[in-house]
Amino acid sequence: VCISKCLPQCSVTVIADKFTPNTTSDVAAGILIPHPYPDTPIGLQKRWFQETFSYLLTICNSAEAADAGIHLLSGWQICQTAPEEKFPFWADVVLGFRIMTEAELEKFPEHHFGQAFTTLKCDSQRYLRWLESRLRGLGHQMEDRKITDLWELHGHYDVIVNCSGLGARTLVGDSELYPVRGQVLKVQAPWVTHFIRVGDGSTYIYPGMCSVTLGGTRQKDDWRLSVDSTTSQDILNRCCTLEPSLKKAYGITEYVGLRPTRSAIRVEKEMLLRNGSQLPVVHNYGHGGGGFSVHWGTAQEATHLVEELIVPLQGSLAKAKL
Ligand SMILES: Cc1cc2nc3c(=O)[nH]c(=O)nc-3n(C[C@H](O)[C@H](O)[C@H](O)COP(=O)(O)OP(=O)(O)OC[C@H]3O[C@@H](n4cnc5c(N)ncnc54)[C@H](O)[C@@H]3O)c2cc1C
Numbered sequence: 001v002c003i004s005k006c007l008p009q010c011s012v013t014v015i016a017d018k019f020t021p022n023t024t025s026d027v028a029a030g031i032l033i034p035h036p037y038p039d040t041p042i043g044l045q046k047r048w049f050q051e052t053f054s055y056l057l058t059i060c061n062s063a064e065a066a067d068a069g070i071h072l073l074s075g076w077q078i079c080q081t082a083p084e085e086k087f088p089f090w091a092d093v094v095l096g097f098r099i100m101t102e103a104e105l106e107k108f109p110e111h112h113f114g115q116a117f118t119t120l121k122c123d124s125q126r127y128l129r130w131l132e133s134r135l136r137g138l139g140h141q142m143e144d145r146k147i148t149d150l151w152e153l154h155g156h157y158d159v160i161v162n163c164s165g166l167g168a169r170t171l172v173g174d175s176e177l178y179p180v181r182g183q184v185l186k187v188q189a190p191w192v193t194h195f196i197r198v199g200d201g202s203t204y205i206y207p208g209m210c211s212v213t214l215g216g217t218r219q220k221d222d223w224r225l226s227v228d229s230t231t232s233q234d235i236l237n238r239c240c241t242l243e244p245s246l247k248k249a250y251g252i253t254e255y256v257g258l259r260p261t262r263s264a265i266r267v268e269k270e271m272l273l274r275n276g277s278q279l280p281v282v283h284n285y286g287h288g289g290g291g292f293s294v295h296w297g298t299a300q301e302a303t304h305l306v307e308e309l310i311v312p313l314q315g316s317l318a319k320a321k322l
């Protein structure tokens with residue numbers, strides 16, 4: 001969508017073996033809170049988060065908000081003790097960031113420090129459907145197909161943009177990429193209207209448009225996509241400790257996703273060479289537990305790289321194909 005918006009001279013084909021509602025992104029709570037990428041400079045992480053926040057806030061303030069599944073959400077991030085950094089780098093990006101008052105903390109007797117702020121939340125499936133419909137509306141293509149080797153695409157497209165998430169581990173042999181398994185519950189509890197997140201991201205409660213997402217787990221190198229019912233009960237117990245009214249939650253469904261994790265998000269150009277031929281690729285994967293939080297910023301970065309690669313094609317009459 002970002003490429004089609006910024007480079008309208010390009011035609012875009014999205015090739016994937018899974019589309020919504022069957023991707024990792026469909027499982028996400030969709031909250032905008034940055035996640036750490038130790039080897040991505042903080043300045044860049046902040047820029048990507050800021051760009052994503054501004055872009056989604058504009059949609060949120062428009063008539064498109066409900067169709068796109070974007071809404072504002074206020075709440076608390078709580079810690080047992082105060083962290084070294086009371087004001088994180090993203091404090092001035094979210095809205096109304098402040099330290100919680102003693103009165104607010106009374107709700108959480110085991111937590112003695114907290115941050116209150118308003119952020120954005122995407123209803124993952126609605127947002128993905130909306131993105132797809134925008135692409136289709138602009139006349140671009142969707143193709144349901146597994147790619148085993150990027151060279152299959154050689155000769156058919158001018159530039160390949162690799163957004164294959166965890167799939168990049170086999171598709172481009174990136175052994176730095178690993179799964180961090182996450183299990184969440186979606187429940188009906190329309191009376192819960194504030195988010196609550198334990199600072200390390202171990203437990204969270206995110207009210208959304210259609211359900212409340214309860215999490216979570218962070219299981220490194222665990223490839224199991226099946227639901228673990230003991231884990232679901234544990235998630236529910238942890239969330240009920242923070243928000244006892246969730247004992248009355250109903251309509252519980254369970255989901256698992258594998259966060260495509262590496263120490264830095266990979267957004268870079270690569271010119272693949274084989275038998276004297278070139279295949280220009282822009283990588284954009286490895287968003288771990290924060291793909292929603294930085295997706296538009298990284299998409300813009302990838303789009304700039306695509307732009308650099310298509311400059312030499314501009315002279316030709318052909319429309320660039322991606
Ligand atoms: C439980 C959980 C909760 C989360 N909550 C949040 C949150 O609240 N906020 C947040 O910011 N982030 C959250 N995340 C993280 C977020 O979901 C990920 O960062 C994001 O989904 C990654 O998106 P992606 O497009 O890179 O990968 P995916 O959504 O996995 O998409 C990859 C696509 O590539 C395709 N593909 C891969 N390999 C191939 C191939 N060889 N051939 C064809 N197609 C291929 C797949 O079919 C798929 O369509 C959460 C993740 C989990 C698991």
Ligand SMILES: O=C([O-])CC(=O)C(=O)O
Pocket residue numbers: 029031033182197201204215216259288289290
């Ligand atoms: O950590 C959170 O608050 C939600 C999330 O992004 C995840 O589970 O990956």
